[in-house]
């Protein structure tokens with residue numbers, strides 16, 4: 001089944017005999033047992049719920065994983081994932097991670113005794129000297145947020161081959177429609193389903209996808225124990241969102257390419273970061289490991305005043321956090337997504353007062369460019 005077909009048909013509902021085309025919302029906390037020691041397969045919705053299970057099967061199929069687990073948010077998924085590790089374990093992570101992941105690692109994981117080494121994983125030679133028997137995971141995000149750096153996933157796998165190290169990949173930006181990290185060697189995939197998967201800026205959700213049965217079982221035990229599961233209604237919404245994932249990803253990417261090329265011609269724009277530009281440093285790796293570049297653009301302008309003016313003047317594009325929805329959103333990483341990252345770290349990564357991040361939606365590219373043109377003044 002091709003990815004666009006899979007988005008719609010990969011997890012047909014098999015819980016009813018009604019012929020329902022849309023998955024029913026099983027708004028039930030608990031399920032009655034047919035007899036002592038018997039179960040319908042569902043006991044209590046924290047353990048499993050048919051609507052959530054449907055969303056999980058769909059995402060597992062799209063990613064080519066053994067199984068997927070659906071969470072109330074992307075951060076709940078990552079927090080659950082971190083329970084795989086014990087005090088003293090070391091994790092090597094991309095330095096330009098989603099700001100919330102850095103906040104989790106620095107404030108909760110470190111407190112729990114984990115050691116996190118941040119490196120630029122687009123240059124894997126930086127990981128090599130850090131590898132030790134204590135290293136338990138390599139956590140990558142590609143492309144990164146907001147600097148759009150690309151990590152070579154197969155090369156990352158090669159680097160840790162033969163060691164007891166999990167390759168974890170946050171695939172939120174590309175989604176399974178454009179990239180399948182498990183096929184490239186990842187052991188666990190992370191998704192903020194809030195973004196492209198749900199796709200309409202109306203639902204929070206997260207997923208973990210496990211490459212094998214043993215990891216799936218360990219993660220399910222932690223999920224059932226800690227409890228940050230996705231509700232039946234939100235599972236329905238993300239399932240519905242995924243039905244149009246292919247169309248949305250293609251249109252948003254097409255818009256992003258048009259906008260990135262236009263931004264480059266603007267006198268007040270000093271740099272454009274978009275993986276789909278052939279001179280982007282990650283372009284070549286990206287064409288090898290993904291079927292698309294996504295629709296996230298970061299760009300710098302000539303001054304902080306221009307950056308602030310753009311945020312205040314956009315009309316069609318909304319000045320809001322988040323990404324991956326049908327609506328185009330513009331973000332100011334300095335005060336929003338990366339507000340909690342220490343200033344020195346932030347500046348070292350190029351996240352300064354002149355940087356803006358654009359999540360391109362599926363409106364008309366012409367209208368979006370007209371809005372940016374008036375906002376840039």
Ligand SMILES: *Cc1c(COP(=O)(O)O)cnc(C)c1O
Nearest residue numbers: 073074075098170172192194205
């Ligand atoms: C948003 C995001 C998260 C966190 O997901 P929430 O659903 O907001 O909790 C994690 N990783 C990436 C790349 C994200 O964009």
